[in-house]
Structure formats: structure tokens, C-alpha cells
Amino acid sequence: MSLACARARRRSGTILIIVAGFCALLASLTIAFMLKIRSGADATEVVAQQTQARLMLHAACCYILEAGRLGYGPSRAQALAPASAGVGMTSGQGGELQVREGYGWIDVRSADLTSSQGDHGPFDQLMNSVVAQKGTWPDVGGIVICPMYRWTRPPYAIKATVAYNPILSDPAQSGDPRYGRPLLLNPDPQPAVANGWPGTVSDALITPAGLPSWSDFVNGVPQPVPSSQGTAWFRVYRKSQATFIITCGAGGTFGYRDWGEVLTPSPAITGAPGAPNGAAQFNNDRGFFDALLASEVRLWYEVRWSGGVRPLDFRFEEPKWWWQLQNGMAYRTYPVNASQYPGWCRSNKFNPNPLGTISFIQRLDAQGGQPVDPVTGPMTLW
């Protein structure tokens, strides 16, 4: 073969090699690009999990504040039957039925525990403890697990309609007798389930879900919204009367601390998904649970509840004004919702903490998947 021929062939091969090389480099760059994007997404995921976990701190504090007072009325099942004493209701002094509620984690009527025989409460109106079983939530030593997926429709849901009775304001409608008048033509609010309105309202009306409307309204639709499942949860342990250990989680373990607890939740735990054996929540697959646990963010906090609330008339410079207006002869504290002094009246919007206050929040370090108390070391109960 001549030298020229060989060169021609080499030249043709060179182009092919060059192009192939470029393609290979392009492919490698593409792979590197995709890997980088993937790692960037992973880095962002950590931030999202941190944010979710902190939202759980907020949710848990709100839960603690509310659980000292609320949540001891009729269950959803009980609410389907006529109200009666003993099923989430108590009898008032006049014999009337009252929804049962707690009086705070430390009851002002029994702070020294003498009138409750050493029980810690919360107590209801009749000084009966709302704790159904000693040692379980909400008793001291009890634990509650709260997976925070979103229900398809929550219990007692109402429609998101803003104004059921808008005032006619279009001048073209000035001839309408309703023009400019605030008329209560429609109930406000209205349930999210159909109840017959604007025709005859009926509890027994069968909704598209095939349930009586009242039952459908009370129970809601508990199925999780898929995009919200497995993202966040919180867990609260009542350490003492008013001090709690909060675990904030961003991940899919539902708040179980380990696989052993999945299989056999402690009797102190309330709200464990799938109890008495939650393995089915994880496909009966320990490896799956362990993978969820490894990718989860968990933060621990110690918080304390305080019964401090703010009365609606808590603004002490107002008597000063009144004192001046009366030539220094009288003092006065404005009543709630007083309207004679525009801009000075107090209403419920001025009461930001009707259920108490969180007096401190303390982040706890973690060691081996457990919170660490700065004095006593790793905590086994949380």
C-alpha cells in the first residue's frame, strides 16, 4: 500500500476517533452533570428536612398548649350519638351537659396536688383526671406519636367560602331591596359535605361517599394525601408535670424510634400507627424501615409549659387616659369589646396565648440516636 493511501485511511480514522472522543467526553460530562444535579438535590433535601423538622417543633408546642385543655370531649364515634354524660361530656352544676376539657398541665385548683390525691392531671371541670390509663399519654411518663400527613378531608371540615352573604354594592343593583344591606341569607360557615342546603338540611342525607351527611362531616376522610405522607412527624414525652421532650422528625418512620418499637410499642405510647404491631406500615420489611431511619432528620428539644395567659384588659396605660379625662378623679379599665373609645377596645385578637405559654425551649444534643441531657447524659425515655 502506498504511503498516500495509508495516510488517507489514517485521516478518515482520525476524524472518527476525534468525533467518537468528543461524544465520549460529552457523555461523561452529561453523567457528571447529572450526578452533580443529584448531589445538589440531596443537599437541598437536607435543608427541606431541617425546615420540616422545625415546623414540627412549632406543631408540637401548639399541640402541648392545646392538649392541656382540649381534646377530651366526645370521640368521633361518640359524637355520632346523642350527647350524654360520661362520653366526653360532664354535668355542670345545674345538671347541664358540658364538653369535657382539661384545665392545664398544672391545674390552678390543685397546684399543690392535695385535692387530686397526688394525681398530676390535667383534670376536667369536676376535678376528674382526663388520663384514661395511668402512665399513658397525657399522664406523666406518657408518649404520643403524631404523624403529620394531611387528611384528604379533616373532621368537621367547613367550606373555604369567604363570604356567604356578600353585600350588594354595584350601583346597577340599587333597585334591589338587598342593595347595601348585610343580610344573613345563607348560613355562615357551611360544612364541606353536602347537607341539603339551600333545601332541607338533614343529618341523614346520603352524601356521594355513601354516608349520612352528619357521619361524613364528623369523620372526614382520613386517607392521607399522597404527597404529604412520610414527610414529617413529631413525638412528645411528658417528662414531668409541665416539662416535655419533643422529637421532631422529617422522614418516613412515623415517629417510631426503632424496629423493636414498631413490633411492640410501649404501653406508654399513644397514637402509634398500626399498633399493636406497626410492621405493616413498613411492608413488614425491617430493611425498609432502617433505610427510612437512616435518611431521616431528627431533632430533640426540651420545652416547658407555663399557665401564663394574657387577659383581654391587659393594657395598663388606658386607666391613665381615663384618669386625665376625669380630672384626676377616677380610674378605669376598659371592658372587653368596649366600643366607646375607638381604637382602644380589647377583643379576642389581643389574646395571643389563651392556652398557656411555652416558657423555654432547649435543643438537646444527640448521641447514638438518643437525646442527651446536659446533666444526666443520654436519655432513654423520649
Added chain:
Amino acid sequence: MPDQVRGARGGALCAGYTLIELMIAIGLGSAIVLTASASMRLAAQAVTIAERMSRNNELLASGISQALDEVDYWKEYDDPQGGAGMQRLRASEAPPGITSATGHALLFGLPFSPFSPSAANGQSSGSGGANFPAVWAAGSDQGFGYGWQDDERLWAISADNELTWWTGNIAETQESDVRFGHYSIFGVSRMPNENPVLIDGGKWGGLGAWQPRNGGGQYGMVPFGAEPPPPTATGGVAPLQAIPGGYRHGTPGWLYNQIHGLSNAIGWYGMMEYLPACAIDCYATQYHQEPGNGGGWISSPADSTDSAGRPIYLIQTFSTVSWGYPNRPYYNLQAFSPNWCPHSMDFLTSYTAFGLLPVNHNCYELTTAAQSTQATSARGIAANPPPAGQGTALTTDQLVFFHRSYGRLNCDDMPVGAWGTNNSASFVEPQYTQGSTVSPMVTGPAEMTLFSERTSTADDLLPLRPANWPDIAVSVGRYLRLCRFSTQATVRFSDPVSGEQVGLAFTAMGTTLRGARRMRLLDGNPVQ
């Protein structure tokens, strides 16, 4: 030449390219190579951009994580492993030139000052902290009520526990002659050896003592006996055990002592965080005339009053310059007890803001160019150059002042100058001034800027980065405003290559000051 390489015309096959074929081949080949190389270059650029964007995102994520860590661990305020230089907020001082009228040594602490000797010693041996004196030790001159009582049952309730009752007539505490009774006597804050206690004694109505108007005068000396034991000593209260009756009834003055002690020990922000929500920030002490009129301080500047025995407005905002002590005008704090009624955070924070100073890195204590750069990065704006002579690290003296001051926010809600006989031009407020002088006062937006800079951390995460690298800085500010403790975090990113700047501002919920102190064992052993 072998036959197999010859053509039909007997010539060599490889000689069959024409010029046109060659030109087309070269052209196509070049186009392919150029296209491939251009694609390669574009892909490489895209990857570079993606790499940079990814790095930027990772930096932002790091900044957010750093901000959230700071929210929980407070290291810019007090670094447990940082030694004394990074724990300046544990210091305290005896105000120079001031002596208590009753002979007690005054001691003003800072937000991380240890309450008790055990807490201070625990820090020195347990967590790498340095030794700092206890500011609220039992038996000391600052031992109001035997120190802080960390008991959830004492503080979680207010209605049932007499210890937490605030004794006084709220509706009557302004310019009152106390005609409905002198209830605050039941809650006088005092030291163990302050007995009997002189109550009231107003001489001049202009200071709010209206007793003379009704022919009054000093109420008299009231014997209280020895200081009652602290609540935990009477019943040996253990966690989850019943509280004996004496726990509730045997320690009058306990609440006022707690408020008094907190104010002195850790300043106003800390005091308001430790007290129960919506607590009334006032206490009563024995009578003593104000400094400047022949009197002196008793156990804190807040005790300067002309009508003691009635609750003192703890956060008094108006006091004349003459009441200050020489060269330290920023200690012009409180007086006018009945003239200005007791207030809660509702009032106090309606036109003011109480902040904490992150002494390890903040946007104002700029002593070096590097710190200035950090502050600039953290805030996203040019650092506000401190005036001549200012901007250096604050002394303990100044820190004590600023943790008993506030940022006054101008608003129409509180027309202070028009109230009563008070003329705002005659008074100096303990607000965020330049720190060493009273005049000129900093007001309006300038004061707000100063307040913001002093109370915001400035933390550059990449101080030694190459010049063309992006920068990431984190700032966290903590303040009390409108009845709420706020933690404001800002993450700022800047890319010198693209000029891109990103700022993320958010509030975060996390460890409170009291929680941060508990982390560091500064409160002693808690009782639950």
C-alpha cells in the same frame, strides 16, 4: 506495487482523489470536528455553570444550616468551648462609683452570667468555660430570694400560688395616693438584713409621691423579720411530689425578689424571658430618695424612687440627666414609680425593642477590616462605619448598659411628650446611643439601624476563599418586640463572577435564651 491496490486504468487507487473530493472531505470533516468541539465546549461550559450553580446552592444550604444551628446553639453570643474571650456575656460588674444606700455591693450581670457559684464552677470544669463570678448567689449582696427558683410548679401557675401574686392595685398605680391601700407592702423586695423597711415617704409630688397632697408623708418603718426561707427549703420539694402548704404561703416578697434579682443578674431581655408570660415587670422596695437629691442607689438603679413601697416601674424610660452618676449617663434608668404605672411586655414592646448583643461577631463591633467585610457580607449592604472613637469592642460597662436599654421605635401609639407633666425634651432615655455619650442622641432610622447592627450576628462562612469564589454570610438577630421574642435569620450569598446576589430572610423557632443557659448549666440544678 501489489496488484490489489491498482485501479482499472492501472494507476494507484489511492491517487484517485480529486481536488473537489478532497475539499469536500476536508470541509465535511472540519465541520464535524468543529461541531463536535463546539458541542464539547458548550457542554463543558454547561457543566461548569451547573457546577457553580450547584456549589452556590450548596453554599446557600450550608448558610441556612449554619443559621439554624446558631438559632439553637447561640455560639455567637456565648461559645461554651471558646474560653473567656468568647464568653463575654457571662461577665458582670460592680458599677464604678456607685454604692448602695444600704451598703450592699451592686453587681450587674449579662445574659449568660451564672446565677450561682455551683453553676459557675460547673462551667469551669465541665464544659470548657472560664470562671465567672455568680451574680445571684444565696447569701451574697445580690442574694434576692436566695437566687433563681427554677421550679415549674412555682411559675406555671399564677392564680393558685400566692407566691406569684403581684401585690398592688394596678388601676391605682399611676399618680396615686394609694388611697385604697398600700398592698405592695406585702411584696417588698429586700435583702436578708434589710429590716425593718422604710415604706413610702414622698416629699415632692412631681416625682409621683402624692402622699403629701393628702397630708401624708412617710408611711413608716415596717418590721418584716428575717428574710423567709426560699420555697424549696420549707418542704423539701422533690420532682412530682406534693407541695406543702408553706410552699405557697410562707414567703412574702418572693416574687418581687425574683424580678429584682433577674433584672440585676441578666438584664431586661433575660428577665422578661424568665418571668411568666404577661408578668407585670415591677417590684417594690424600701423607700430611698433618688440620687442627685441627696439619695443614692439601693440595690439597683431601678430602686431609685421617691415613693418606695409602691411598685416600681422597672423599665422606666424617663429620668433626668442629673440623676445619673458622673460620666455614665447611660445608667439613667428608672424612677417615677407611681407616675408611670407597672407595665407588661404589651406596653413596653409597643414602641420599643429589646435586643441581645452577640458579642462574638456582630455588625457593629468592627475592629478590623475583616470584620467590616464580614458585616458587609452578612447584611448585604455597606457596613455602617462607626463614628470616630466608636465601633471598637464594647466594654463590660457598655454591655451592661445595652442589656438594660432598648431601641425606641418612633410611632404615634405612644406620644410620650404630651403626657402629664413629662416633657420628652427634659429627659434622656436609655436607648441605643453611641454608647458613651448622651448627646447627640441617635433617633429615628439611624437609631433603628444602630439597634439592628448591634443585635445582629455577622458570620462569614468563607473568610479565606479565593477572590473569584462566591461568598456566603449568615446573620441572626434576636429581639423582643410587640410581645414576641423574635429570631430573625438572614443568609446572604454573592457571586463575584456573575454579580448575582441572593438574600434569604426568615424567622426560626428554636432554643430560647433560658434554654441556651440551661445547655451551659448556668442556672444550677433545676427542680421540676
